[in-house]
Amino acid sequence: MAKLREKEGLAGELLAYLDEQARLGFSWVVYDSERPIGGSWDLLCYRDQISAFREAAENQQISGWHIARPIAQLRRAFAIQEYELKNLTMNRNSLEAFREEAKALKVPQNMIDAAEALMEQNVPRIEIFGQVPADRGMMDVTIHIKQSGQSDFYYFNKFDVAMSKAKPLENDHQYMVISQSAADKDKNLLRRFSSPIQAMDYFKAQKGNAELSTGKASDKDLQYRDTLATMKDGKVDYVKKEFSQTFHSPVIQNSHYVDRGKGFSIEQAANMLQGRAVFRGDLVSRAGVPYKAWNTYQFNEPKDRYNNYTLKQYGEGYRFDLKKELASYEIKEMQQPVTAKQLVARMENGYSPVVTVIGKDGESRPLRIEAVPRYGNINFSEPGGKPVKREDYQKEQVISHAVGKEKGHAKNRGQQQGQEIDM
Known part of the structure; x- marks a missing residue:
């Protein structure tokens, strides 16, 4: 095959030149x-x-070492090279686009690496x-990537999140399903799972x-496994x-569903699935109007119709200001610009971080904090989950306003500016 210099579009240029020579x-x-x-000047036509x-x-x-070939033969060689170079460029662009989108949507790096390996295999x-x-x-998180029907370009268009009530496993432990082989009833098959959801579905x-x-799935440790459920003849008996x-x-x-890296991130979706609210400032209405809102699952x-939860949204008209609410309490993390910015960002992404709060008695305590836009305030709880009264940690000058505020929210709940939308 003829060798070409590394120049973008060169194979296409040579194809056009040979076509013109053939017409002459x-x-x-x-x-x-x-x-x-390097160009058409390196080709002598007869x-x-x-x-x-x-x-x-x-x-x-x-x-x-000069050789003579039919123009049609060399043209086919250039056409093959042009196709391969276009695919190489397209695959490179596709990978780069996926990396950017996956990063924006907070996809774990190990999932990105696994997806790229399959994309390279087409x-x-x-x-x-x-x-x-x-x-x-x-x-559990599952990302879905689909190749275009017209090209090799890949599109990251959807991800799923799923949560069960299973407790965390010990280190090096896995879920296992031991089942009869369909081909040989006297032989058992062993499948390992890191996900309790997948393990239960398979079982x-x-x-x-x-x-x-x-338990640990090695041969020597298999006898010490903890049996969670059993099945006999296709029916669960324990x-x-x-x-x-x-x-x-x-x-x-x-x-x-996501569009070119735009949408709820995986961490936001996971936090909403755990019952918390997340804030997005890049939303666009069906009429094409940009807006900001807090979002929760209903x-x-x-x-x-897609078997997804609908969203409840609390827009700017609802007048929930997270930074203003945080300023109503003696929170150490809010005393420095860097830590204050980090705290606000985590809460807007739906996290419930542990902060250090100073109470009326002057004592500082570690408490978990959560944004509750529905009621226009924030909730505090002990790290273990036990709720505590926010009034015990409010600054003195805002306590008198808090009571009136709560009454105002109760009176105006019928006027909430939230929206129910299909995801």
Whole structure:
């Protein structure tokens, strides 16, 4: 194959040149096969084979190794190179776009790496499973990437989050499902899972005898596993008492569609699934008008037609100012600009961080804090989850205003400017 210099669009330029020469009646081309072709000046075209071979033979005596080929043959070679270069450029652009979008949506790095490996293999549909921390245990995350039907370009268009009531496992422990082999009833199969949701789904789908357990899956440790549930002839016949609520409770899950890196991030979706509110300042209404709002899932409302929770939004008209609310308390993290900015950002992303708060008695205590835009305030609790009275930590000058504010919110709840939207 002819060698080309590294120049963007060169193969296309040479294709156009050869097409033009063919239209002028030339059918043969001579070039130096030992040197990369840098442009049309490196190609000598002839109308007949004899002239082309004569030119190639004469040039052998001067420099390089010149060869004569039919224009149609060299054209095919350039067309192949142009196609490969376009695909290479497209794949590189696709990977770069995915990296930027995944970073903006807070996709864990190990999931990004796994997705890129499959994209490089040209897999048309990609689903990558991972986990992110939750208040109690881990939350499942699945990202969905699809290749365009017209090109090799990839689109990251959706992710799912799911949460169960399973407790965190010890280090090096996994969920395991031991089941009968369909091919050999006397042989058992072992599958390992990091996700309790996936493990339970797989266990419940079995048709014969099966066991759901936790423990270390090595041969020497398998005998010490903790059995959570068993199945006989496709029917569950035992569930451990401590695991019963987790096993029988429905999984809380939701899907989010994204557009070129825009949408709720994975950390925001995970925090909303745990019942908290998140703030977004980049929202756009169906009429194309930008707006800002706090967002929460409506767990008590029917799901939409896509089996997702609808959102309740609290816009600017609702007059919940997080920074102003935080200033009503003696919070050490709010005393420095850097830590104050970090605290506000985490709370806007739906986290419930632990801060140091000074009470009326002058004592500082570590308390967990959470934004509650529905009622226009923030909640405090002990790190273990026990609620505490916010009034015990309010600055003296704002206590008298707080009572009136609570009454005002109660009176105007019917005038809330939240919206219910389909996700």
